[in-house]
Amino acid sequence: MDREQISRRAHADHPIAAPLDDASVRRLLEQSLPRGDERVLDLGCGGGEWLLRALSAHPRTRAVGVDLARSSLARARRTALQLGVEERLVLHHQDAADFAAPHAFDLVLCVGATHAFGGLLPTLEAARKHLAPGGRVLVGDGFWEREPSSEAVELLGDLTDLPTTLDRVVADGWTPVHGHVSTRRELDDYEWAWTGSLASWALDHPGDPDSPQALEAATVHRDQWLRVHRDVLGFVCLVLRPTSG
Numbered sequence: 001m002d003r004e005q006i007s008r009r010a011h012a013d014h015p016i017a018a019p020l021d022d023a024s025v026r027r028l029l030e031q032s033l034p035r036g037d038e039r040v041l042d043l044g045c046g047g048g049e050w051l052l053r054a055l056s057a058h059p060r061t062r063a064v065g066v067d068l069a070r071s072s073l074a075r076a077r078r079t080a081l082q083l084g085v086e087e088r089l090v091l092h093h094q095d096a097a098d099f100a101a102p103h104a105f106d107l108v109l110c111v112g113a114t115h116a117f118g119g120l121l122p123t124l125e126a127a128r129k130h131l132a133p134g135g136r137v138l139v140g141d142g143f144w145e146r147e148p149s150s151e152a153v154e155l156l157g158d159l160t161d162l163p164t165t166l167d168r169v170v171a172d173g174w175t176p177v178h179g180h181v182s183t184r185r186e187l188d189d190y191e192w193a194w195t196g197s198l199a200s201w202a203l204d205h206p207g208d209p210d211s212p213q214a215l216e217a218a219t220v221h222r223d224q225w226l227r228v229h230r231d232v233l234g235f236v237c238l239v240l241r242p243t244s245g
Contacts, residue, residue: 001210004069006217008047010198016049018112018140019182019190019235029054031178031239032138036060038106041130043096043123044113048076048089050138051109055085062088064105066096097126104132111140111237119157120165121172128242136177140237141165148232155228162236169238178239187235195222 011017016025029050033040037060042051045065054061067073073091080086092099096116108127110117117123120141127137143162153159160168166176182190195218202208202215 001213001217004071005210006198006214008069008071008075009201009214010194010218010221011047012201013197014190014193016111017046018237019187020111020140020180020237021186021189024180024182024186024237025050025053026057028138028178028180028237028239029057032107032109032136033058033061035106039103039132040064040107040109041101041105042066042109043099043126043130044110044116045072045076045091046113047072048079048091050111051089052076052079052083052085055080055088056083064090064092064101066092066094066099068093068095099130101130104135105130106132106135107138108135109138111138114139114141115157121168124169124172124174124240131242135241137174137240138237139240140235143234143236144232145234146232149228152229152232155224156233159233162234165236166238169240170243173243174240175243176238177241180237182235182237187230187233191222191225191230195219195225 015022033054036058040054040061040063042065045051045067048065051063051065055063070093073093076091080089108130110123114120114123117126123139142159143165144159198214199218202211205211
């Protein structure tokens with residue numbers, strides 16, 4: 001079982017592949033799409049959950065998604081067809097860091113996929129290249145709520161606290177116009193869904209050769225969450241506009 005398969009099964013029972021509930025996702029999209037006829041790009045779209053919600057809520061919006069996971073893109077296409085928004089959605093199977101488009105976008109999304117670019121600031125640099133004048137970026141990334149252990153840093157990378165994260169974003173030429181810090185409930189719900197969905201799949205398919213690996217992955221992830229980063233890791237989504245230009 002590869003990482004793509006593990007991720008797909010782990011996220012099967014959560015509304016979004018990030019620690020956000022439905023109401024938070026809706027509010028962030030409302031703040032990111034003030035006109036309702038924007039052209040949207042999601043860099044690392046996964047199953048297209050953000051794009052499908054945007055298209056369903058705004059009949060004049062058009063969207064493009066980019067991801068390396070073929071199965072996730074196939075799921076996005078099926079869901080788009082079920083929702084009747086398939087004619088307004090274009091999906092590309094490629095590395096989001098290499099994506100080029102013939103036109104700019106009013107909203108560029110990257111929530112929970114900044115690792116594809118090497119971190120938050122490189123993600124914003126990539127987003128800026130795709131952004132139309134007056135456009136917005138919706139980005140989601142982790143931060144340290146309190147001093148992490150060396151084990152947490154090794155596991156999750158060199159994050160900063162929330163004030164420092166915002167300082168770096170502002171210094172990079174962005175102005176936050178909206179944001180959402182995931183609550184403890186959202187964070188816990190996400191982790192319980194991740195580990196529980198994967199473990200349930202393994203228990204429901206005892207004869208599948210991937211079942212032992214899936215159960216082990218769920219167990220390891222749950223242990224790391226509870227013992228290493230539950231009390232130190234936060235998640236923030238920011239709606240940003242270029243400060244000038």
